[in-house]
Amino acid sequence: MGKATGFMELERENAVERDPLTRIKDWKEYSAPFSDEKMQRQGARCMDCGTPFCHIGMDIAGSTSGCPVYNLIPEWNDLVYKGKWKEALERLMKTNNFPEFTGRVCPAPCEGSCTVAISDPAVAIKNIERSIIDKGFENGWITPRIPEKRTGKTIAIVGSGPAGLAAADQLNQAGHSVTVYERSDRAGGLLMYGIPNMKLEKDVVQRRIDLLEEEGITFILNTEVGKDVTAEQLKEDYDSVILCIGSQVPRDLPIQGREYNGIHFAMDYLTNATKHLLDKTKTPNDSLNAKGKDVIIIGGGDTGADCVATAIRQGAKSVNQFAINPKLPIKRASTNEWPAYPQVFSLEYAHKEAKEKFGEDVRQYSIQTKAFITDGNDGVQALYTVDLETTQDEKGMISYEELSNTGEVWPTQLVIIAIGFVGPTQSILDQFGVKTERNRIDAEYGKFTTNVDGVFAAGDARRGQSLIVWAINEGREVAHAVDEYLMGKSKLPTVIAM
Ligand SMILES: Cc1cc2nc3c(=O)[nH]c(=O)nc-3n(C[C@H](O)[C@H](O)[C@H](O)COP(=O)(O)OP(=O)(O)OC[C@H]3O[C@@H](n4cnc5c(N)ncnc54)[C@H](O)[C@@H]3O)c2cc1C
Ligand code: SF4
Structure with a gap:
């Protein structure tokens, strides 16, 4: 655990923010990661309480409580406190494909359910997460992980938002050949076009996409499925298709x-x-x-x-x-x-x-x-x-x-x-023959299968407009489901049965 008496001795420190009147003159990120010392002090505040609620994502009264990707928060808090940065990074990467996104823009439902927050300000979990991953990139610890073996199975993912990217990352690591189709001129979904630069700089998004490309994922940009490529073509050319098209039709x-x-x-x-x-x-x-x-x-x-x-x-x-x-x-x-x-x-x-x-x-x-x-x-x-x-x-x-x-x-x-948003674009769903329920793709959470054999759905298109961390969760989980569909069983991690 962190320092046994840390939560009693140390105050919460917030992320360093640039002066508002200075930062509005540019488009650079408004906040910065913690220094090593600050990170260690904040890690020390974790109580390692017997039953941590911070890392278990669930819905309470319509809002998310705890971390939807089940980040191993008390474990990395302890490693950070001890200055074991690389080990903290390894623990973090076990559950979250893209902590550089969530560490910047997640509303941190983990902090609302931190046990320290019953009486005091919560442990600064989100900024510790960002600091660990930023340190990883700075020190060159994040390198391409190229799968040693390929399975020969092919998967098309429609949409390159966080759900599509997380699914692509997991399935590529399982050895499948993954192609991501994106109608925009840049990949990233709302991470690229939606969330503004001062919250999440676009070279942080591009850096991850470049890495995924180096690892073997193919991105086909400026291509709208349903218009430039037909649903029929994708079903014919690939062993499986995942629809991660978001929920971007505005109300x-x-x-x-x-x-x-x-x-x-x-x-x-x-x-x-x-x-x-x-x-x-x-x-x-x-x-x-x-x-x-x-x-x-x-x-x-x-x-x-x-x-x-x-x-x-x-x-x-x-x-x-x-x-x-x-x-x-x-x-x-x-x-x-x-x-x-x-x-x-x-x-x-x-x-x-x-x-x-x-x-x-x-x-x-x-x-x-x-x-x-x-x-x-x-x-x-x-x-x-x-x-x-x-x-x-x-x-x-x-x-x-x-x-x-x-x-x-x-x-x-x-x-x-x-x-707000009413749901995903209907025309592509009509072309696939995929059913919707209350303007969302009808695919049960945990199975992610649609009514069309071999066609799966995940992210906002299935869940409704939500959070990046939920999109990552769904991307990871749909990857597990697709891997099982293609191979009969899957070694990819899942938190659904937990
Ligand atoms: C302005 C804004 C700010 C937000 N800020 C935050 C925040 O700070 N923190 C947070 O946690 N969440 C935030 N959200 C919510 C979060 O961004 C979404 O929940 C998340 O991006 C959903 O991921 P996704 O992959 O399901 O879909 P998206 O990110 O929407 O990606 C879907 C992708 O599919 C592509 N696509 C759609 N149809 C086709 C087609 N036919 N062919 C090819 N490509 C297609 C789209 O172009 C898009 O790139 C914000 C949302 C908005 C709108
Ligand atoms: S900031 Fe978001 S992604 Fe990070 S631990 Fe908290 S809930 Fe999970």
Whole structure:
């Protein structure tokens, strides 16, 4: 275990963050890994409690608690405390294919269920994870692992997000020949186009893809399955197909004036900003550029927060983010006890930046957009909102009521809709003949088989829009299922029976 009395002697230290007013002038990552000393101090705080909840991913009241890939957290905390970095890295790589992603952008449900967090701030698990893997790359300990034997079996994976990449990594290591099809010009899914550069730098994503390629995985980019290659062709050419196509069809807001120019979906906005950065084109698409504009982001979640941080960097005149829900409490409510994910107010990186830049939290709570108002030239000039009252019944069902005598007009020239996603693209599923259930691919967790023989599904396309760590979990698990399907048995790890 860490230091026996560490949790009593040592305080939690948070990741080092660059000054908000400095970092908004560039697109580099806003946080940095721990120094060795800090990492050891934080590892020492782990209690190695008898029954750790931090490494067991489960759903409690609709939120994730504990680590979905079952990271061996107390074990690597102890190794870090003892300065055994390489051994800590080995333990970490046993359960997580891509800790450099989760160590940067995972919301860390492990920390909400850390036993220290019953009474004190949790062990800084996420940043220890990032520090271990960053150290591994810095020291050249991460090298290509090229499988010694090939099985002769071929697998096509559609989609190169974290689910597709994790499945590809596992199946390649099992000796199968894996080809990943991706419709974008770069691999990575939402890791590449979605999550902004200041949260996860794109060369960190590309470094992993290059490594997977060196290990023998083939990536075919700019190729949309269902259009450039048919489902029939894939089924014919490969022994098995895995659909990891994400859940990227956006939820719309069909209210008065939705057709005006200047109203965009969050993914179009974020993708354009990252493409502009990576391709070094002179200006981003003008109508998707926040420079000098009053920007309103509709949607109170993390995607909306990423749009806030992006708009600030593009030089927006003002930014507001609307949420239909009320502000969260400072402390856990009695209905949200440990080890459930803490539903409490926090100032995330984007909101810290907005507060420093504009002098206040830019989130507006309990507010609903009712109509867009035109500038007379088919462009958006303002939008109209009303306030909401939220009530919760004894079963936890939330309902919203519009408050009479409220109503406000907000000037805006750029509106970003970030109210979630409805599911995967239907046309490719129709071509495969794969069934869906509530807009998700119908494939039972643990089996991952669809109604079509040899066609499997994993990640957001099966689960609904979720987290990177869940996508990695599903990628690893579907790999186990496909390996078993092809070979009769599988030595690939699985946590499902645990
Ligand atoms: C803006 C944003 C920010 C987020 N931030 C975080 C965060 O900070 N932390 C976190 O844990 N989670 C975050 N998430 C959620 C997380 O990114 C997803 O849960 C995760 O990426 C899902 O992985 P996936 O592999 O299932 O799908 P995706 O990452 O969506 O990848 C699917 C891929 O399939 C490709 N594809 C689809 N159809 C085809 C086709 N027909 N042919 C070829 N290719 C195809 C797509 O182009 C895409 O590359 C965020 C989501 C969004 C939208
Ligand atoms: S992957 Fe997420 S939940 Fe798991 S240890 Fe890392 S930060 Fe925690």
